[in-house]
Amino acid sequence: MGRMHVEVGREYNMSGLKMPNIGLGTYPMKGEQLTNAVIAALECGYRMFDTAHNYCNEDHLGNSLKIALQKTGITREEVFIQTKVGEEHWEGINDMKLFSKKEKNECKDIFAIVKDQVETSLEKLQVDYLDCVLIHFPYPDYFLEIWKALEVLHKQGTINYIGVSNCRERHLKKIIENCEIVPIVNQVEISPVNTVQSVVDFCKKNNIIVQTYSPLMPLRHKLKDNNVLLELAKKYNVAVSQIVLKWNMQNDCIPLPKSSNPERIKQNITLNFKIEDSDMLKINALNENYQSLPQSIYCPGY
Ligand code: A2P
Secondary structure, three states: OOOOOOOOOOOOOOOOOOEOOEEEOOOOOOOOHHHHHHHHHOOOOOOOOEOOOHHHHHHHHHHHHHHHHHHOOOHHHHOEEEEEEEEOOOOOHOOOOEEEOOOOOOOOHHHHHHHHHHHHHHHHHHOOOOOEEOOOOOOOOOOHHHHHHHHHHHHOOOOOEEEEOOOOHHHHHHHHHHHHHHOEEEEEEEEEOOHHHHHHHHHHHOOOOOEEEEOOOOOOOOOOOOOHHHHHHHHOOOHHHHHHHHHHHHOOOOEEEEEEOOHHHHHOOOOOOOOOHHHHHHHHHHOOOOOOOOOOOOOOOO
16 A cells, blocks of 8 residues: 655645645635735745635636746745646536446546546646645545546656545545555545544544645634634634634644635734643534535535
């Protein structure tokens, strides 16, 4: 079983050994808004940018990075660019075109589809290699075939690391038991109200890094005015969003907060404090398995 070892660290190591411990989520930003966000992010220390085929902004991120790298003097090699292969549309069985079987014994050339998407990503992002490519969802009809295609593309050299997103333990087990390479990353929705502890534990045990998407989303509804978080924010003299992001990191997860606002972009990476163990437990206790985004049809249940 091949294992690609990667360390998590603030400084991105040029030899490709370290993944930054925070990244900028880019959905749904485009155009000037995205360019300004990327410049602000690079200026305050972000080195990882996350996109996806179906965010439909890979070309915009490519342009933004080109402008922002030139402006800041930061090189391509110093940034970690991550994208995802997947369906064109978000949801709906009828929207599944690329990675679904119309008939039971239909046999698609999945390698050609994945290769084409990765080549499109390279072109749109204006790069000659991608730091990491994830499978966006564990599309049930062709999950392992997509993974095996990524393994080949990784070996061919245009992708440094390969990983998955929205996977539960059973999906990860399927790859571990049937494929050559263990995913470097599983990107999932995690928040104080949705700690998904069993997935995090499984990933840790198998040396899979957990990235968290939309880490701040519940602050807009479920955790709005939550007393535990408000008290901790007061205690540590930081914003509630900073408590949530630091909690993520202290749980060994890599948060990918999206913001278009330069001040909030900076605030989200300014995390020079430590949450005491007893306070971490108070945050963990907020869990109620509440997922902010509707659960995908591609990976229902646990
Ligand atoms: P904004 O871009 O105006 O900063 P998602 O849930 O898709 O990850 O998006 C995160 C949401 O949280 C966005 O609406 C973003 O809005 C907002 N946000 C990001 N950082 C902060 C912050 N530090 N404080 C409050 N809201 C934030």
